[in-house]
Amino acid sequence: MVPTAWRVMMAVIFLGFVAVRTLAQAPESVAPLPTLQALRWDESVLHIVASGKVTFHTFTLREPLRVVIDISPCTLPQETVEAEGDTPTAVERLRWAQFKEGVVRVVLDLRENTQYALSTAASGNEAMLALGSSPAEENRKPRPATSSAKPATLPPPPAELVRMEWEHDKDGARLRMTLSRKVPVRLRPLKEGYSTLLELPQVKPGTDLPADWSVKHPLIEEVQFSPDEKGVRSALLVRTTRAASLSVEYDKQQPVITLAVNRPRNAHGKLSEKHIVIDPGHGGTSKGAVGRDKDSVVYEKDINLAIAQRVQALLQKEKATVTMTREDDSTVDLYDRPKLANEKGADFFISIHCDSTPVPNSASGTTTYYHASDPDGRALAQAIQKHLAAVTGLPNRGAQTDTAIYQSGFAVLRRSEMPAVLIEVAYINNDKDRAKLKDPKFQQKMAEAIVAGLKAYIEGEKGSQVAQQDVEIRPASDEKDTVPPVQIPEQL
Amino acid sequence: MRALRWILVVVLLAVLAFGTGYWYTSRRPHLAPRPTGVTTRPSVVVYVPHFADTRTEWEAKPVPVGEGEDPLRIALEHLLITRDTPFPQGTRLLRVSVKDGVAEVDFSRELVENFPGGSTTEALIVESLCRTLAQFSDVEKVRILVEGKRVETIGEHIDIGEPISVRQAAN
Numbered sequence: 001m002v003p004t005a006w007r008v009m010m011a012v013i014f015l016g017f018v019a020v021r022t023l024a025q026a027p028e029s030v031a032p033l034p035t036l037q038a039l040r041w042d043e044s045v046l047h048i049v050a051s052g053k054v055t056f057h058t059f060t061l062r063e064p065l066r067v068v069i070d071i072s073p074c075t076l077p078q079e080t081v082e083a084e085g086d087t088p089t090a091v092e093r094l095r096w097a098q099f100k101e102g103v104v105r106v107v108l109d110l111r112e113n114t115q116y117a118l119s120t121a122a123s124g125n126e127a128m129l130a131l132g133s134s135p136a137e138e139n140r141k142p143r144p145a146t147s148s149a150k151p152a153t154l155p156p157p158p159a160e161l162v163r164m165e166w167e168h169d170k171d172g173a174r175l176r177m178t179l180s181r182k183v184p185v186r187l188r189p190l191k192e193g194y195s196t197l198l199e200l201p202q203v204k205p206g207t208d209l210p211a212d213w214s215v216k217h218p219l220i221e222e223v224q225f226s227p228d229e230k231g232v233r234s235a236l237l238v239r240t241t242r243a244a245s246l247s248v249e250y251d252k253q254q255p256v257i258t259l260a261v262n263r264p265r266n267a268h269g270k271l272s273e274k275h276i277v278i279d280p281g282h283g284g285t286s287k288g289a290v291g292r293d294k295d296s297v298v299y300e301k302d303i304n305l306a307i308a309q310r311v312q313a314l315l316q317k318e319k320a321t322v323t324m325t326r327e328d329d330s331t332v333d334l335y336d337r338p339k340l341a342n343e344k345g346a347d348f349f350i351s352i353h354c355d356s357t358p359v360p361n362s363a364s365g366t367t368t369y370y371h372a373s374d375p376d377g378r379a380l381a382q383a384i385q386k387h388l389a390a391v392t393g394l395p396n397r398g399a400q401t402d403t404a405i406y407q408s409g410f411a412v413l414r415r416s417e418m419p420a421v422l423i424e425v426a427y428i429n430n431d432k433d434r435a436k437l438k439d440p441k442f443q444q445k446m447a448e449a450i451v452a453g454l455k456a457y458i459e460g461e462k463g464s465q466v467a468q469q470d471v472e473i474r475p476a477s478d479e480k481d482t483v484p485p486v487q488i489p490e491q492l
Numbered sequence: 493m494r495a496l497r498w499i500l501v502v503v504l505l506a507v508l509a510f511g512t513g514y515w516y517t518s519r520r521p522h523l524a525p526r527p528t529g530v531t532t533r534p535s536v537v538v539y540v541p542h543f544a545d546t547r548t549e550w551e552a553k554p555v556p557v558g559e560g561e562d563p564l565r566i567a568l569e570h571l572l573i574t575r576d577t578p579f580p581q582g583t584r585l586l587r588v589s590v591k592d593g594v595a596e597v598d599f600s601r602e603l604v605e606n607f608p609g610g611s612t613t614e615a616l617i618v619e620s621l622c623r624t625l626a627q628f629s630d631v632e633k634v635r636i637l638v639e640g641k642r643v644e645t646i647g648e649h650i651d652i653g654e655p656i657s658v659r660q661a662a663n
Contacts, residue, residue: 015509406619
């Protein structure tokens, strides 16, 4: 009897305990995990909001390129979550799903390699994934365009290049290109010699276009058209026999673009007849960039002056007229430098600098800058850069527009009225570059190359093709198969 | 009678068991109530460069903005101190105002005095400022001041004598 009574009592106690626990827990066990509540684009920032405190874990996967954000502990809510705001162009698709129990996965399929950063709000229920710019977006304003799903934002179809005709006289040649609609084009000097690329990013070749459109002219060595049927990367490569001024004119009414190839400004006569202003960058209280070795420090202003004085001596030897913006370690106002050249009516302005980057040894090489799209400055920069690159033993960074550095350009170039360049000889915070910059022999070589480049701009390249007086259009020839296709380099 | 006693014992024990169970459950902390609404805090973005030889990649860093704070000021103050900022060490924001689309940004003298040199570095400073300002729809141009005064340039390369557009011009 007693054992049975005990058994009944124990069973009742156990059942009672279990019943109470089950009853007490039942209402709460429905929503123990936070849910994904919102996904919202705010320009290039994706806000991810959960209903409670969660952990965000992000990583990238390749092929296809995607950014993954795992949210845990988290579930998808009963109601459908919809992404708000416009998807940035860098993102092809935004998707999310219950990856596994307690983990919600958000995936961004990217069109191209894009920087991103994830930060979590202190409340723990929100994260912000900020997308940086991709290489293709370098020159774009940071505001992303609206979603590509909207037809209004789709790019227009490429223009067709219908006709190309050369016009010429003894001073220069002009290529008239007739298109099916107006498009913007861009001239970009290449690193190799006197090669310039006319980029036609929204142009595809018309059906009746001949393959070869070269022209015989003393200024022009070669012209190659590199068509892109898709109308994305068509380009025209122009190689000239000497430094030449290339410019583009847009017809106001018709969709016609004219590429003019001419002898540049002040490129007649002899170097000895010219007046050159040499501008050693910085000076006095403005030390410029600083190069540090274990036991010594070198200032940019001193290297600039050393090279500039060597240029001065070489030019004087050539009987040219030279004006220095500073002869010694004195402070000169930035705007006074081009002002001096303008007041003197100088033929050329050459500024000599050394570059530096935020992180030591992150860049190396030589660059010659010209202002904006000034055709004469570009020609002078190409001539000087060609001669410098041949002797520096450092990477050739090419002739570049100063608007590639920043839109307003360099003050000394912008305010000079004559063909003007700014040479960044090398990087003073790069160990290899700095060792060269400090070497008097290297300084002399640089000065000689600058003078040789200037002389080539004025008098033409030594040993270049003999000027041909006959000008004729060469029709499409059998040689076209032997001509290598134009390799369009990446953006400088 | 004996049966009644047993029923009484069972009832008492059942009450005891329920009581114990209730006590056990009630001492566990209550789960937080489920939030009813969604609140997202506004944020701004600052742009910092990662320079590598011929290419600069721009990282966008989000910065939360607190209630009552000026997003423009928060962005600029953060830009000056954030990791990888191209701005010279010690540069402080003294004043910022926007009038007729032109943001007038006044920096402390360290912007010029501590500028480490190089046209590349100078371009990165100006561009990080412009990219950061471009997210504000009321800002079209920026005039950079140093200690309240107009300057021609930060490091003797780039011309900032006139207000410059915060949107990059295609070249």
